Amino acid sequence: MEFLGYFGGVFEPIALMLLFAGTVGGLILGATPGLSPTMAVALLIPFTFHLSPTQGLILLGAAYTSTVAGGAVSAILLKIPGAPANIATALDGNEMAKRGEGARALHLSFLASGVGGVIGVLLLIFLTPVLAQWALKFGPSHLFWIAILGVTVIGSLDSKSFVKGLLSGCIGLWLSTIGTDDIMGADRFIFVDALSGGITIIPALIGLFAIPQVLDMFAKGRVSAVIDTVHVPRYKFLDSLKELIRSFRALSIGTVIGSIIGLIPGVGGQIAGLVAYDQARNFSPQKDKFGTGHSEGVIAAESANNAMVGPSLVPLLTLSIPGSPTAAVLLGGLLIHGIFPGSDIFDKHPEVVWTFINSMLLGQILMVIFGIYTAAWAARIAKAPIPILAAGVLVLALFGSYSVGQSMGDVQIMLVLGIGMYILEKFGFSAAPLVLGLILGPIAGDYFNNGSMIAAAQDGPWVYFFTGPLNIVLIVMVVASIAYSFWTNMLRASFAKSPLEGASK
Amino acid sequence: MKTLFKTALLSAAAISVSATLAFAADFPDRPIGVAVSYGAGGATDFQARIVTMVAGNEDILGQPIYILNKPGAGGRKGWNWFATEAEADGYTMSAYNIPHFIAQSIKGGVKYSAASFEPVANWGADPAVVVVGKDSKFNTMQDLIDYAKANPGKTTTSGAGLFVGHHIAALQIEKACACKLAYIPTKGGGAAAMKAVIAGEVLAGVNNLSDAFRAREAGNVKILGVADLERNEFMKDVPTLKEAGLDVDNSSVNFRGLMVKKGTPQAVIDKLAAQVPLMFAHARVAKRMKAGGSPMKIMSRDEVKAMWAAREATLKDLLAGL
Numbered sequence: 001m002e003f004l005g006y007f008g009g010v011f012e013p014i015a016l017m018l019l020f021a022g023t024v025g026g027l028i029l030g031a032t033p034g035l036s037p038t039m040a041v042a043l044l045i046p047f048t049f050h051l052s053p054t055q056g057l058i059l060l061g062a063a064y065t066s067t068v069a070g071g072a073v074s075a076i077l078l079k080i081p082g083a084p085a086n087i088a089t090a091l092d093g094n095e096m097a098k099r100g101e102g103a104r105a106l107h108l109s110f111l112a113s114g115v116g117g118v119i120g121v122l123l124l125i126f127l128t129p130v131l132a133q134w135a136l137k138f139g140p141s142h143l144f145w146i147a148i149l150g151v152t153v154i155g156s157l158d159s160k161s162f163v164k165g166l167l168s169g170c171i172g173l174w175l176s177t178i179g180t181d182d183i184m185g186a187d188r189f190i191f192v193d194a195l196s197g198g199i200t201i202i203p204a205l206i207g208l209f210a211i212p213q214v215l216d217m218f219a220k221g222r223v224s225a226v227i228d229t230v231h232v233p234r235y236k237f238l239d240s241l242k243e244l245i246r247s248f249r250a251l252s253i254g255t256v257i258g259s260i261i262g263l264i265p266g267v268g269g270q271i272a273g274l275v276a277y278d279q280a281r282n283f284s285p286q287k288d289k290f291g292t293g294h295s296e297g298v299i300a301a302e303s304a305n306n307a308m309v310g311p312s313l314v315p316l317l318t319l320s321i322p323g324s325p326t327a328a329v330l331l332g333g334l335l336i337h338g339i340f341p342g343s344d345i346f347d348k349h350p351e352v353v354w355t356f357i358n359s360m361l362l363g364q365i366l367m368v369i370f371g372i373y374t375a376a377w378a379a380r381i382a383k384a385p386i387p388i389l390a391a392g393v394l395v396l397a398l399f400g401s402y403s404v405g406q407s408m409g410d411v412q413i414m415l416v417l418g419i420g421m422y423i424l425e426k427f428g429f430s431a432a433p434l435v436l437g438l439i440l441g442p443i444a445g446d447y448f449n450n451g452s453m454i455a456a457a458q459d460g461p462w463v464y465f466f467t468g469p470l471n472i473v474l475i476v477m478v479v480a481s482i483a484y485s486f487w488t489n490m491l492r493a494s495f496a497k498s499p500l501e502g503a504s505k
Numbered sequence: 506m507k508t509l510f511k512t513a514l515l516s517a518a519a520i521s522v523s524a525t526l527a528f529a530a531d532f533p534d535r536p537i538g539v540a541v542s543y544g545a546g547g548a549t550d551f552q553a554r555i556v557t558m559v560a561g562n563e564d565i566l567g568q569p570i571y572i573l574n575k576p577g578a579g580g581r582k583g584w585n586w587f588a589t590e591a592e593a594d595g596y597t598m599s600a601y602n603i604p605h606f607i608a609q610s611i612k613g614g615v616k617y618s619a620a621s622f623e624p625v626a627n628w629g630a631d632p633a634v635v636v637v638g639k640d641s642k643f644n645t646m647q648d649l650i651d652y653a654k655a656n657p658g659k660t661t662t663s664g665a666g667l668f669v670g671h672h673i674a675a676l677q678i679e680k681a682c683a684c685k686l687a688y689i690p691t692k693g694g695g696a697a698a699m700k701a702v703i704a705g706e707v708l709a710g711v712n713n714l715s716d717a718f719r720a721r722e723a724g725n726v727k728i729l730g731v732a733d734l735e736r737n738e739f740m741k742d743v744p745t746l747k748e749a750g751l752d753v754d755n756s757s758v759n760f761r762g763l764m765v766k767k768g769t770p771q772a773v774i775d776k777l778a779a780q781v782p783l784m785f786a787h788a789r790v791a792k793r794m795k796a797g798g799s800p801m802k803i804m805s806r807d808e809v810k811a812m813w814a815a816r817e818a819t820l821k822d823l824l825a826g827l
Binding site: 038039042043045046049136137139140179180182183185187193196197198200265315319320321322325328329332335336337338340341342343344405406407442446450453454456457458 | 544545547550551554555558573574575576577578579581582585586612614658659660661666667668687689690691692696697699700701703704706707716719720722723724725793796797798799
């Protein structure tokens, strides 16, 4: 309960002002496609030069929390996930927005983010010493199996056909092999200069999700001059709150999975949302509603990606190991003020660390308030006439891809992937499994290479990858997950068949 | 007619000379960009942001410096971009990492070499150190080398990738002890390599002095040796590898500084070479760098030129067998 004593620091006028500025600024940055939480935090670091360590960290902490949640805005309204964390949010959220329930989706996403976020920070406060040791248990072989576990959900993610889902996943895995491989030192599939660094994930996300949409909108505009506007009714906050409580199952699955994945260094928040989404669906009695604008999908994804924020700081604060790119940037923010993270950081700099953590706790709550407040008018974006909306999304897509690395190469990658995805979507493939392949490919590949090199110097790959309790548990989960998707797939196939058979009799 | 032509020629020459002079006198009249070949938040980016923060002062450059991140392929993407697409006018500089870019150009497949760039000044030097976990049975370099000799190819040693300072140091150690390590390059930079050491996934690691210093402060690692010519002020108690009996020089030290593209007007290079070291030496910069545990080493353009040439020779020799 030591942290309660440091709440005073958060309520000092300057600290509070920074907290407000960081939250509002973070929401706006997060909602801008192409500006990931990592970049937003990196952009803010120079501002902290002029602040005291505590104040600087309050600004960074608030910005980190709210950019993760802000990414949901563009994911829901425009189907452009601001960062990999928001991919799963786009799946159901955008369908809801298309139905005119954008405000409801935004309310639920901010509320779920807030609940997940607060629980994540509470874990950070109470369990840091226990969790720190646990986070170190995951070596290359375990991270490899975790990535494979992620691959197993590809087939069932957001597609009507199991086979087409797997095929999209394979395309994603192949795309992820492009670029210079830093472990073996080989160049792979680099035909043009823009590809030498591989496919950068944010431009790829923007292209795969936004461009097919834009093309569809333009196509529609050609066919009918009628301006097809979506009616966005105001949505009562209390109703959203009640719905959140009703969706307790999705909320708790999201929070638990987000917290666990956030803790593991090296996997990060990229897949927290997707894994939580998939599990929430598996445990839901209304499985088929997912992907059609089901609120539980949004709740699971958003609670997971904010729950991950707190635990992702555990390895950073206690072991000085940044578990995610954003944590690495925060480490820079700590170092610049002469604060070296380590197991004694809570004794050496309690006022800085506790104020920082407290500000994240308060930041989560402020984020919900501002988010809900803006949801009402943000949702009106869906009301804009289609040609204007399409042009607007296209501009954002171009701007977002360029701003990642100030590189036209990224813009070209975004456009090529986008046009390719448009064609694939016409044949019933979907973007989500492809993106999951793109994200998991390098994780699985690099940890496999890394693990094999270590294994080669020890007892060989079989022993390294297949023995030890943690490996076995993960392998069992992989096998179970594969078996489960085959089983449900066969079940679905037999359901689909039976009415036809009945008719022929 | 002939004189007229001569006068015209002379005056044209005079104009062009005065134009260059005027250009140099005006330089810089707008903000200057520095391309960093690594992502936002990495050590190079972090330090580049600190050392350029006083550029806008009237007695330094009078114009602010902003950072352009061009990450990818271990820095190759950014330096390729700088060598082929950036303007050679001094308004776009790039941060260099030695030995990284020289080692990459020796291995081939990139569009630059040391001859593509003109150094401006050096700001930092981060030596590589050998680290082991806090509970490791190795307490000295000798313990580690003895083990490596008894178990060739079994001493797993993590580092931040191929052809970076860590890798060079590992290669030099192997050459010096005539033994075989198992170098494990990790993706995710020095932090991931350090995590592998702390978690006991590998027996030893080569890492940045600044990161190792913090990890030791936090009680997570032991530092066995530093790959430099003399002991470091951050850790007077750690011997150099030479003192530990290994013939390893400072070729793996990660030097960081600023450079411009070849073909930049000499007057602009001269102005930058004169002013940029003043910027690095500014008291506020020094304070921030020290707080962050980032060792500084300010070197003039001529010193950097000599250092580049020396590195290129050593690295060509070292990488010839690979």
